[in-house]
Structures are given as structure tokens and as C-alpha cells.
Amino acid sequence: MKAIDQEILDKYKNLITEIKKEVELLKENNQELKEKIIQIKKKLELVKLEFLSKKGIISKLLNELPKLDPQVRKQLGTEINILKQNIEKEIKEITQTVEKKERELKYSCNVDLSINFSPDNAGRFHILTIVQQDLMSVFAELGFEIFDGIEIEDEYHNFEALNIPKDHPARDMWDTFYFNGGILRTHTSNMQIRIMKQKPPPIKAISIGKCYRRDNMDATHSFQFHQLEGFCIDKQVTFIDLIKTLYIFVNKYFGEDIKVNFVPSYFPFTEPSAEMSISCFYCSQKNENCKICKGSGWIEILGCGMINPIVLKNVGIDPDQFSGFAFGMGIERIAMLKYQIPDIRMFYQNYIEFNKLWGEV
Ligand SMILES: [Zn+2]
Numbered sequence: 034m035k036a037i038d039q040e041i042l043d044k045y046k047n048l049i050t051e052i053k054k055e056v057e058l059l060k061e062n063n064q065e066l067k068e069k070i071i072q073i074k075k076k077l078e079l080v081k082l083e084f085l086s087k088k089g090i091i092s093k094l095l096n097e098l099p100k101l102d103p104q105v106r107k108q109l110g111t112e113i114n115i116l117k118q119n120i121e122k123e124i125k126e127i128t129q130t131v132e133k134k135e136r137e138l139k140y141s142c143n144v145d146l147s148i149n150f151s152p153d154n155a156g157r158f159h160i161l162t163i164v165q166q167d168l169m170s171v172f173a174e175l176g177f178e179i180f181d182g183i184e185i186e187d188e189y190h191n192f193e194a195l196n197i198p199k200d201h202p203a204r205d206m207w208d209t210f211y212f213n214g215g216i217l218r219t220h221t222s223n224m225q226i227r228i229m230k231q232k233p234p235p236i237k238a239i240s241i242g243k244c245y246r247r248d249n250m251d252a253t254h255s256f257q258f259h260q261l262e263g264f265c266i267d268k269q270v271t272f273i274d275l276i277k278t279l280y281i282f283v284n285k286y287f288g289e290d291i292k293v294n295f296v297p298s299y300f301p302f303t304e305p306s307a308e309m310s311i312s313c314f315y316c317s318q319k320n321e322n323c324k325i326c327k328g329s330g331w332i333e334i335l336g337c338g339m340i341n342p343i344v345l346k347n348v349g350i351d352p353d354q355f356s357g358f359a360f361g362m363g364i365e366r367i368a369m370l371k372y373q374i375p376d377i378r379m380f381y382q383n384y385i386e387f388n389k390l391w392g393e394v
Pocket of ligand 1: 313314315318320323324325326327330
């Protein structure tokens with residue numbers, strides 16, 4: 034044997050020519066395209082099996098080489114390799130063409146581009162998305178990095194690492210949905226732990242996302258809601274930095290003349306902790322019958338504090354070298370206050386008329 038049998042070469046050429054003819058037929062847009070594509074793919078598999086598999090023609094030819102004269106062996110070996118490369122190249126090209134056609138079929142739809150368009154029917158962002166985007170851009174301006182978060186969490190990242198051990202009474206406030214191997218996170222504070230574990234200080238980060246609790250639905254509670262978590266860790270971060278940061282945030286988001294007020298509070302993951310209120314932007318502290326501040330002149334908007342040294346230790350950050358502040362706010366609450374939405378359930382009912390009230394077209 035000095036050359037590859039003409040019979041083998043003809044067989045390969047005939048098979049490929051036959052497949053190529055079928056590929057040509059794919060250009061006609063008819064309804065049997067899917068079936069044709071399946072047939073072509075099957076035939077390509079057969080060519081691979083017959084020529085390129087372990088027991089295929091190419092392997093058989095290569096196995097016979099050692100029996101031949103060195104001179105013939107070299108020449109035939111080259112021919113076999115060229116044949117192998119040609120087959121692989123043809124199969125690759127045909128596969129690409131067929132897969133392209135397959136994608137076109139999958140993603141094509143009957144869109145009538147000439148249809149009359151009314152801006153009233155255009156899609157727009159949900160008010161919760163708008164609030165989240167606005168908050169993110171304010172904190173991005175203040176140098177905070179934005180991190181995505183995970184909603185299915187383990188108990189360690191949601192509770193223990195945040196200084197809420199198993200027997201801690203605070204767990205009652207954060208009861209949630211449990212299932213095998215995980216829970217739905219009760220707050221975005223889990224991301225404090227995850228971000229601190231993946232990034233050494235200094236860190237300035239925010240994370241926004243959905244949280245879950247076992248609350249029954251009423252005008253101000255929902256079993257699913259959104260939170261924004263923010264924190265900053267560096268050397269010599271103090272409570273003053275926290276106040277300054279939140280003050281700038283409030284002025285940028287709610288208005289330049291808004292005042293802030295801090296009242297001591299308690300959270301297991303911050304020490305000391307505070308609730309921050311802002312002066313009523315609705316009545317400017319002038320209406321005793323104000324619906325928003327209920328006449329108090331102040332609106333509570335978020336919880337905050339200095340990150341508990343125990344939390345820093347839990348993620349391997351030395352509390353003698355670093356300190357940090359953290360804050361968290363409910364997106365729905367901010368949206369309800371800013372846009373005077375009376376009932377939290379309105380966000381999730383998907384009434385078109387409600388959604389049309391906000392957002393650019
Ligand atoms: Zn008011």
C-alpha cells in the first residue's frame with residue numbers, strides 16, 4: 034500500500050458532498066428546517082464515527098503504518114494526516130453553519146416592526162428599581178464599590194458571623210424560611226461578611242438586594258423586601274465618619290436642607306448602634322398633622338453603627354488595627370416615604386396604572 038485507497042477517499046468525499054447539499058437546503062426557509070438540522074447532525078456524527086473514532090478508518094490506517102517500509106510509511110503517514118485534518122476542518126465548518134442556522138431559528142420571532150408605536154405602552158423601570166439605581170449612584174459618587182449579593186445563604190453568614198449566635202433572642206426578629214442546607218437571607222448584612230472575607234481593608238462597599246422574613250403581608254410588612262447595606266473599614270474610622278457619610282447621602286438624595294438625628298439603638302453586629310432619622314421633607318417640621326412624620330417632624334430611615342469588633346474578628350480582620358461603620362436601609366421604606374406610597378403591597382401587585390406613575394418612557 035503506497036497511498037490511501039481511492040475507495041476511502043471517494044467515500045469521504047461523497048459523504049461530505051451529500052451533507053453539504055443538505056446544508057444548502059437550509060437556506061430555504063421552510064417548516065422542516067429543524068428536522069433537516071437534526072438529520073445533518075446525525076450524518077456528521079456518523080462521519081466522525083466512521084473516520085475519526087478509535088476504531089475508525091483513520092485509526093486503522095495509522096495502525097498499519099508500522100508494518101510498511103520507512104519510505105512508504107512517511108509518505109502515507111503524511112497523506113493520512115492531511116486526510117484527517119481535512120475531515121476535521123469540513124466537520125467544523127459544517128457544524129458552525131448548522132449551529133448558526135439553529136440559533137437563528139431559536140431566537141427568531143414574528144415581530145411586526147411596522148406596528149404603530151405608542152409611548153404610553155412603552156416599558157419602564159419599576160419604582161423599586163428607580164430607587165435602587167438612584168441610591169447606588171449617590172453612594173458610587175461617595176466612593177462606595179457596588180457588590181451583588183446572594184439570597185440563598187447559610188446560617189453562619191446570616192447569623193453567627195454577624196454575632197447572632199443560635200441561642201440569641203435577636204434571632205426571633207429575623208425568623209426566616211428554612212430549607213435543607215440553607216435559608217433565605219433575612220438582611221443584606223450577610224454581604225458584609227462575604228465581602229470582608231474576599232477583600233482586605235480598606236473597604237467601602239454597598240450591596241442591594243432581596244431579603245426575606247416570615248412577616249405576614251400588611252400595609253408596612255412583606256415576607257420579601259429589598260435592603261441596601263453599606264459599610265466602610267479602614268484604619269481610624271470613627272462614628273463621626275459614619276455621621277458625615279450619611280449626612281452627605283441624605284442631602285444628596287432627599288434635599289440640601291434636610292437635618293439628621295441619631296438615637297441610640299441596638300443591633301448585635303454594631304456597637305454602638307443608632308437609628309437615624311431625617312427632618313420631615315414633606316412638612317419641613319411645620320405641620321402637626323403631617324401624614325408622613327405624624328407631626329413629630331422626624332422620619333426614621335435607617336439603622337447604623339460601628340461594626341462590632343467581634344464581627345471583624347470573625348472574618349480575620351484585626352479590630353486593634355481597623356475599625357468600620359455599617360448601615361442598612363429598607364428600599365421599600367425609602368420609596369414609600371419619598372414617593373408617598375401608602376401600602377407596601379402596591380409594589381408587588383403589578384397594576385399597570387401604578388407602574389405608569391413613575392419612570393421615564
Ligand atoms: Zn412631616
